[in-house]
């Protein structure tokens with residue numbers, strides 16, 4: 297196996313595959329609350345980068361829904377983290393934030409989308425990943441759209457599966 301690049305060593309705790317331990321909860325003022333399952337993969341090939349794929353499914357029908365993939369980089373000699381993300385909805389984003397202990401707090405800095413993306417368009421995203429003392433990983437996502445201020449959209453916890 298290739299050694300983890302020291303530039304991303306502070307993110308080693310993310311590496312591997314994570315499965316949600318119970319369905320995540322999705323909500324937003326304009327939609328019907330829903331439940332979903334999700335698998336996260338974080339890997340590396342020795343570059344100063346973590347590669348990731350997030351695949352979400354409908355909790356009951358198991359149909360594939362939301363998918364994201366991308367890269368994580370760290371600014372050398374700082375706790376500054378950047379996520380470079382592509383989503384199957386036609387959205388691409390840069391999120392930046394900080395690593396403090398085993399928590400990542402991220403804000404979107406740049407969003408772009410395909411010309412025929414579904415409306416309403418998302419205008420801002422805030423995300424938190426936290427490795428909890430019980431070894432579970434938690435992700436929460438809030439977003440603002442054309443019509444709604446920053447409000448929670450997703451909350452889910454995962455257990456490491458490999």
Ligand code: HEM
Nearest residue numbers: 322324326327330332352353361362416417418437439441
């Ligand atoms: C709805 C964005 C992740 C499932 C929406 C809406 C937006 C959005 C803008 C429309 C809200 C409205 O109509 O007012 C995002 C963003 C995500 C994300 C930016 C990631 C950062 C996910 C994930 C799932 C999911 C992981 C899991 C399955 C849904 C569902 C709806 C929805 C079921 C309602 C039905 C629909 O509009 O398709 N999302 N979403 N989303 N999202 Fe997400």
